[in-house]
Amino acid sequence: MSWLTDLFAEYGAAIAKSMAETGYxxxxxxxxxxxxxxxxxxxxxxxxxxxxxENRAVNMIANLYINVVRSFPFLLLVVFFIPFxxxxxGTSFGTxxxxxxxxxxxxxxxxxxxxxxxxxxxxxxxxxxxxxxATVPQAVFRMLLPEARSGxxxxxxxxxxxxxxxxxxxxxxxxxxxxxxAMRYGYQVYxxxxxxxxxxxxxxxxxxxxxxxxxxxxxxxxx
Amino acid sequence: MFPSSTIVEFRSITKRFxxxxxxxxxxxxxxxxxxxxxxxxxxxxxxxxxxTLLELVNGLTAPTSGTVTVDGTDVxxxxxxxxxxxxxxxxxxxxxxxxxxxxxxxxxxxxPLRLGSRDGSVAMTRREQKEAVDRMLxxxxxxxxxxxxxxxxxxxxxxxxxLARALVTRPPLLLCDEPTSSLDASTTGDVLRxxxxxxxxxxxxxxxxxxxxxxxxxxxxxxxxxxxxxxxEVFPITRTEADRTLPSYYxxxxxxxxx
Numbered sequence: 470m471s472w473l474t475d476l477f478a479e480y481g482a483a484i485a486k487s488m489a490e491t492g493y494x495x496x497x498x499x500x501x502x503x504x505x506x507x508x509x510x511x512x513x514x515x516x517x518x519x520x521x522x523e524n525r526a527v528n529m530i531a532n533l534y535i536n537v538v539r540s541f542p543f544l545l546l547v548v549f550f551i552p553f554x555x556x557x558x559g560t561s562f563g564t565x566x567x568x569x570x571x572x573x574x575x576x577x578x579x580x581x582x583x584x585x586x587x588x589x590x591x592x593x594x595x596x597x598x599x600x601x602x603a604t605v606p607q608a609v610f611r612m613l614l615p616e617a618r619s620g621x622x623x624x625x626x627x628x629x630x631x632x633x634x635x636x637x638x639x640x641x642x643x644x645x646x647x648x649x650x651a652m653r654y655g656y657q658v659y660x661x662x663x664x665x666x667x668x669x670x671x672x673x674x675x676x677x678x679x680x681x682x683x684x685x686x687x688x689x690x691x692x
Numbered sequence: 693m694f695p696s697s698t699i700v701e702f703r704s705i706t707k708r709f710x711x712x713x714x715x716x717x718x719x720x721x722x723x724x725x726x727x728x729x730x731x732x733x734x735x736x737x738x739x740x741x742x743x744t745l746l747e748l749v750n751g752l753t754a755p756t757s758g759t760v761t762v763d764g765t766d767v768x769x770x771x772x773x774x775x776x777x778x779x780x781x782x783x784x785x786x787x788x789x790x791x792x793x794x795x796x797x798x799x800x801x802x803x804p805l806r807l808g809s810r811d812g813s814v815a816m817t818r819r820e821q822k823e824a825v826d827r828m829l830x831x832x833x834x835x836x837x838x839x840x841x842x843x844x845x846x847x848x849x850x851x852x853x854x855l856a857r858a859l860v861t862r863p864p865l866l867l868c869d870e871p872t873s874s875l876d877a878s879t880t881g882d883v884l885r886x887x888x889x890x891x892x893x894x895x896x897x898x899x900x901x902x903x904x905x906x907x908x909x910x911x912x913x914x915x916x917x918x919x920x921x922x923x924x925e926v927f928p929i930t931r932t933e934a935d936r937t938l939p940s941y942y943x944x945x946x947x948x949x950x951x
Binding site: 601619 | 779803804808842
């Protein structure tokens with residue numbers, strides 16, 4: 470096993486730096502998912518036909534955003550975003566710049582997942598909200614979100630794992646991250662052992678995310 | 693025995709779900725008054741329009757023509773805010789109860805108080821809210837279940853939580869859609885006791901949909917029979933003291949199978 474200790478000795482610091490970059494990209498995009506994606510998914514659910522805040526125009530626009538962003542193969546989206554990223558962030562290169570398109574995808578993914586989770590709430594709950602004279606914000610915060618919270622946590626887990634995978638692509642715009650590291654210092658220079666090591670690390674990360682998400686979700690669920 | 697004032701009035705109500713399309717109306721020319729303080733039954737076969745009639749009262753459905761008034765207010769003329777206020781003054785229990793599955797029994801019952809405290813229709817401190825919830829818990833006999841979740845309850849208990857939630861704001865009017873349809877004889881008795889207590893102790897007017905004529909006989913003062921959207925007849929119900937309790941399951945079985 471001395472090759473393993475040698476690998477860590479030589480690349481340990483670089484691996485840690487890459488993981489920090491990946492962590493930064495995931496944290497930022499998950500924040501966007503929760504702060505923007507969740508309200509967007511809630512909006513789609515509330516404004517659809519027969520919803521408690523039915524509004525065709527808003528529903529169409531929200532749906533259009535989600536569909537368009539989700540249609541892009543991720544690599545194309547990143548490249549397509551370059552001028553936009555440069556205008557907003559000031560540069561189109563580096564970890565922060567790479568996070569920008571990732572956030573848009575995170576918002577779209579989590580919005581759609583949120584909508585799906587909300588649809589699974591029995592239709593009687595919105596009916597009760599109306600019969601009790603709840604305002605829309607009351608229905609959302611006092612009834613719908615508490616009912617959906619377990620599913621929403623589980624969906625966020627799933628989104629996080631997708632984003633980890635997406636973040637690998639961000640190497641093309643200098644995003645760095647653990648996936649890019651494996652490509653650059655493992656695959657491309659025939660250092661297969663390093664690549665395998667990084668893959669194992671990524672698998673362990675995914676297992677950890679999944680375990681935490683699953684456990685939290687189960688704890689929140691009383692159905 | 694009861695004040696004869698009217699709490700709900702249906703005046704020549706017709707309801708078509710798809711106006712313009714030639715199909716039988718869901719409700720056709722219904723005129724009916726519900727008196728303050730009575731327990732009023734609505735009976736009829738499936739599809740007769742019972743639920744639709746009830747939904748007109750709290751504005752979940754609007755009539756195609758005719759007017760519904762609650763306490764003199766025309767329901768159809770209310771704006772959003774007025775409609776919310778009306779609904780907060782009417783307790784509703786749905787066929788499937790629909791409790792919040794991730795909230796305890798206590799929090800489910802407290803929900804209407806929390807919703808009402810924002811616009812001032814419920815002016816209670818947290819402590820008063822808790823006391824009101826505790827009173828309702830004992831009123832429906834579920835004090836020992838306060839911290840359980842709905843999934844841990846039996847059907848009859850869930851139905852009583854639904855009633856407690858509907859009654860916690862002390863509404864003058866309670867609407868119940870098939871409160872006993874999924875229950876057996878002894879749990880039906882528990883629910884009926886709560887309904888008659890609501891009238892006796894809280895002064896609530898109750899409108900109850902049911903297909904169970906034993907329920908009507910035990911509970912109601914009058915009952916309307918709907919037939920394919922039309923009001924066939926309103927029956928006054930007279931009962932002796934013996935009629936006040938539900939026949940036992942044995943008696944029901946015997947009556948149905950042996951006659």
